[in-house]
Amino acid sequence: MGKPVLKLVKTMQITSHQKILNTRLAPTIVRGEEAKPALPMVGLSIDEIDLNTSPVVEGPWKGEPVNRPRLPHPADWHTDQVIYFPLTDRFHDGDPSNNFAVDRSHPAGFWGGDLKGLTEKLDYIKSLGATSIWLSPVADNTQEFRIGDYHGYGHHGYWIRDHYGVEEHQGQMSDAKNLVSEAHKRGMKVILDVVLNHVGPDHPFIEDPSKRDWFHHEGGIVDWNDPRQVERGDLGGLPDLAQDNPEAYKYLVDNTLWWIKETGVDGIRLDAVKHIGKDFWRKFVPEVKEKSGKDDLFVMGEVFHGDPRVVADYQRNGVDFLFDLPLYYTMRETLGQGQSFRKLGQRLAEDHLYQDTSGLVTVIDNHDLPRFLSTAKNSFPGEGEKRLKQAMTFQMTVRGVPSVYYGTEAGFSGGHDPHNREMMEFDRNPDLKSHMQKVTYIRNNSPAFQHGQQREIWQDDQVYAFSRATEDEEALAVFHNGYQPTQRDIPMLGDSKFHEGQVLVDALSGREFKVEHGKLKVSLEPLTPVVLLPKGHSALKQA
Ligand SMILES: [Ca+2]
Ligand SMILES: [Ca+2]
Ligand SMILES: [Ca+2]
Numbered sequence: 001m002g003k004p005v006l007k008l009v010k011t012m013q014i015t016s017h018q019k020i021l022n023t024r025l026a027p028t029i030v031r032g033e034e035a036k037p038a039l040p041m042v043g044l045s046i047d048e049i050d051l052n053t054s055p056v057v058e059g060p061w062k063g064e065p066v067n068r069p070r071l072p073h074p075a076d077w078h079t080d081q082v083i084y085f086p087l088t089d090r091f092h093d094g095d096p097s098n099n100f101a102v103d104r105s106h107p108a109g110f111w112g113g114d115l116k117g118l119t120e121k122l123d124y125i126k127s128l129g130a131t132s133i134w135l136s137p138v139a140d141n142t143q144e145f146r147i148g149d150y151h152g153y154g155h156h157g158y159w160i161r162d163h164y165g166v167e168e169h170q171g172q173m174s175d176a177k178n179l180v181s182e183a184h185k186r187g188m189k190v191i192l193d194v195v196l197n198h199v200g201p202d203h204p205f206i207e208d209p210s211k212r213d214w215f216h217h218e219g220g221i222v223d224w225n226d227p228r229q230v231e232r233g234d235l236g237g238l239p240d241l242a243q244d245n246p247e248a249y250k251y252l253v254d255n256t257l258w259w260i261k262e263t264g265v266d267g268i269r270l271d272a273v274k275h276i277g278k279d280f281w282r283k284f285v286p287e288v289k290e291k292s293g294k295d296d297l298f299v300m301g302e303v304f305h306g307d308p309r310v311v312a313d314y315q316r317n318g319v320d321f322l323f324d325l326p327l328y329y330t331m332r333e334t335l336g337q338g339q340s341f342r343k344l345g346q347r348l349a350e351d352h353l354y355q356d357t358s359g360l361v362t363v364i365d366n367h368d369l370p371r372f373l374s375t376a377k378n379s380f381p382g383e384g385e386k387r388l389k390q391a392m393t394f395q396m397t398v399r400g401v402p403s404v405y406y407g408t409e410a411g412f413s414g415g416h417d418p419h420n421r422e423m424m425e426f427d428r429n430p431d432l433k434s435h436m437q438k439v440t441y442i443r444n445n446s447p448a449f450q451h452g453q454q455r456e457i458w459q460d461d462q463v464y465a466f467s468r469a470t471e472d473e474e475a476l477a478v479f480h481n482g483y484q485p486t487q488r489d490i491p492m493l494g495d496s497k498f499h500e501g502q503v504l505v506d507a508l509s510g511r512e513f514k515v516e517h518g519k520l521k522v523s524l525e526p527l528t529p530v531v532l533l534p535k536g537h538s539a540l541k542q543a
Contacts, residue, residue, distance in 0.1 A: 078298055078321070079358045079401060079451045081189065082440050084130035086406040087367050088138075088170055089155040091424045092117030098169055100143070107418040108152025110143075115175035119182050124426055128409060128433070129440025132189040132298070134269050136367075138176050138259075140165035142200040152418060156367065157193065158271060159200030159238065163255045173262060180264045191267035191298055192259060196252050196284075197275045198238035206239050214248040216240045231277050243280045253287055260292045267298025270319065274303045274310070278317040285318040300361050304368070308347075312354045324360040324400055326350070331364065334464075334481065335391040336376040341481055345459035348466075351399070358451055360400035364391050365408045371420050373413035385411065386527045389435045390479060393508070393529045396439040397468070397477040399454040409436040442507045442531055445539035448475040458490045463524065467493055474498060475539075476532040480524040487523040504532040507540050 086092075089110055093099065094117030103109040115138070125133060140162035141154030157167065166173050180190045205211040218240070221233035234240045242248050256268065268288070273281065281301075289297045300321035303311045308326040315322055330347040333339045351357045364372045372391060378384040388408070395402045407422055411429035414420040427433075443449045452468035452475070459465075462482040468475050474497040480486065492498055492515060502515040508531055513520055522530055533539055 077189070078296070080444075081132045081298075081401050082130045082396075082443060083132045083134050083191065083361065083401060083403040084125050084128065084406065085134040085136075085366065085403055086118060086121075086125070086424065087113070087156065087421055088115065088118055088136045089113045089157075090421045091406055092121045094118070094120045095171060095175075098171060100169060102169075104423065106152075107421075108155065110153050110155045110169050111423055112169070113423075114169060115171040115179050119175070119179045121426070122179075122182055122186055122188070126186050126188060128404070128436050129444055130188070130404065131444070132191055132267075133183060134191045134300075134403060135179070135193060135265070137193045137195055137271075138166055138170055138263070139163055139195070140167045142202045143169075144202060146201055154200060155418075156421075158195050160195055161200045161203045163251075164258065176263045184264070189266040189298065190263075191269050191300065192263060192265040193269045193271060194256055194259065195271045196241065196243065196256070197272040198235055198240050201238065203239065211248075213245050214242055214251075216242050231275055235272060235275050240275075243276055243284075249280070249284075253284065253291070256288055257292055260288070260294070260297070266294070266296075267300065270299065270301040272304075273301035273314055273319060273322075274305060278314065281314065282318045285320075308350045308353045315355045315359055321359045321361050321401065323366075323403070324362045327360070327398075327400075328363050328369070331391055331394065332372065332375055335394055335479070336372055336387055338377045338387075338481055340461040341464040341479065342459060342461060344464050344479075345456060348398075348454075348456065351454075357399045357454070358401075361403045362395050362398060362400045363403050363405065364388070364395055365405035365420070366403070367405065367421055368417055369420065370415045371413050372408065373411065374415045374420075383527070384413070385429075385432065388432065390527055390529050392432075392436060393439050393477070393531060394479060396443040397449050397475075397531060398466070399468070402443070404436070409433045438508065439531075441541075442533075442539045445541070446473070446475055446533065446537070448473045449477075449539075455493060457493060458488060460488075462486070463488050465490055465522075467496070469497060473534070473537075475537075476504065476520075476530075478522055478524065478530040478532070480526070480528060480530075482524075483526050485523065485525055487521060489519045489521050491519050498534070503535040505535050505537075505540050507531040507533055 091113040093112040093114060095114050098114055099112045101110065102112040104111050137157030137160070139157065139160045141157055142159045142161050143153060145153060166176060183190050199205060205214060216232040218232045219234060220237055221229045221235060223229050232240060243252065260268070285299055289295050298321070299319060301314060301319035302323055303314050304325060305311055306326050306329050311322050311326060327347055330344055334341055334344045354360065372388050373384045376384040376387045406424055409429065409432050410425050411432050412422045414422050447470045448468040452470045455467050457465045457467050457476065458478070463478065463480055465476060465478040498504065498515045500515060504513050504515070504520065508529065512535065513522055513532065524530060
């Protein structure tokens with residue numbers, strides 16, 4: 001959803017919430033068993049969470065493996081993707097003939113980007129090391145200026161007024177088909193954003209008496225702790241669809257199938273997942289996979305929430321991939337703002353709450369979050385970018401599937417929506433772009449970083465490190481949040497694949513380190529990570 005402003009609420013509720021987490025949840029968890037939720041799974045919205053104190057569940061799992069063995073996905077290609085998310089309207093204008101009332105002076109206006117423009121830039125996206133594109137909604141949106149909670153124009157695509165039409169600013173269906181087929185020619189996948197929770201303010205169904213029961217008519221969401229309101233209330237005043245109505249349900253299934261078939265996309269991204277009941281997702285996802293004839297359909301959902309237990313429950317209810325918002329907030333606080341890395345360790349220690357951590361989609365930026373650079377500490381010139389580079393390295397080496405929002409590699413620093421939706425400038429920051437290419441190269445050439453099991457090997461206030469291992473290989477990533485050069489003697493895991501005397505090479509700097517007496521002495525430069533692979537590994541080619 002396009003949210004203009006995240007409302008910050010004081011920490012009182014969260015403090016008590018966190019206490020509940022610590023006292024009630026932690027003792028109930030036994031490793032290897034399904035975590036039992038101690039709180040209702042729906043209700044606490046990110047809107048209610050103080051963004052600087054996102055709850056961390058304390059637990060006795062320190063030093064334990066932080067992921068379970070991954071569950072089999074329908075297709076192995078799923079976990080090995082690097083997703084790139086260009087907001088079509090803000091990416092590239094490839095066809096000025098569809099620039100109806102385009103006004104780049106209006107932050108929430110249409111800016112002229114389109115499907116042809118995106119297609120022209122596929123080689124650029126591929127050159128970054130991305131393997132998939134998350135395509136923002138293509139369906140016809142309202143073009144009237146909308147006032148109120150979500151003001152502006154439907155430049156983002158989330159205000160559908162014709163489910164079977166293509167937004168005229170983006171082009172024609174032929175352009176969408178062409179985009180997908182050109183992506184496929186380059187070996188890339190396309191994941192289409194679909195909006196099932198609500199319709200745009202001028203959708204004809206709203207005034208259609210025969211469709212009255214297709215909507216919930218329960219008014220706006222006021223109490224974000226009330227699950228009924230969260231699921232059945234109008235999100236930002238947008239008419240809330242009644243997916244529990246069999247006709248409305250069938251319409252949404254048929255329409256989703258139609259888009260998949262017409263465009264040929266490989267996956268769908270589900271908007272506003274926590275605003276629709278879990279019974280819907282349990283039925284909808286398998287039905288769409290089956291009826292589309294694509295049992296390997298990539299399905300990723302947006303549960304905009306900072307609590308892993310809330311996010312995890314949707315994975316158990318049929319949504320294979322979920323954005324890792326809990327980790328996002330912790331990355332922002334630690335890698336971005338310099339808080340203790342112990343917080344990062346605590347967050348990753350909660351990984352056991354998920355059915356499958358390889359089904360998490362990690363983000364540094366997206367269209368609903370202020371840019372990383374706008375919130376990162378910047379106490380000396382260039383600190384923010386150094387921090388961003390370390391966060392990019394973390395995202396490409398940590399478990400889960402990375403999703404890169406366009407313009408992170410351009411060094412954009414816009415704040416809240418719509419200021420985080422800058423018009424793309426492709427050569428704005430060659431240094432960040434080249435770093436992006438380096439870290440995606442490492443990931444794309446290392447099965448350990450793509451889908452290996454992750455285990456923590458070091459944690460203190462300033463240094464955090466993990467190992468990732470498949471049956472065949474092991475790789476290490478070490479992060480440093482301090483301002484002075486330092487070093488650590490990191491013990492290797494008991495079952496490490498590295499032998500005594502093994503030489504490991506930092507894929508970023510080319511520096512070499514040797515395993516001695518079961519430990520690795522790693523020297524670290526300020527705010528600079530080290531990514532270690534055995535000497536001779538193919539992912540080191542660029543170093
Ligand atoms: Ca255009
Ligand atoms: Ca339109
Ligand atoms: Ca709803």
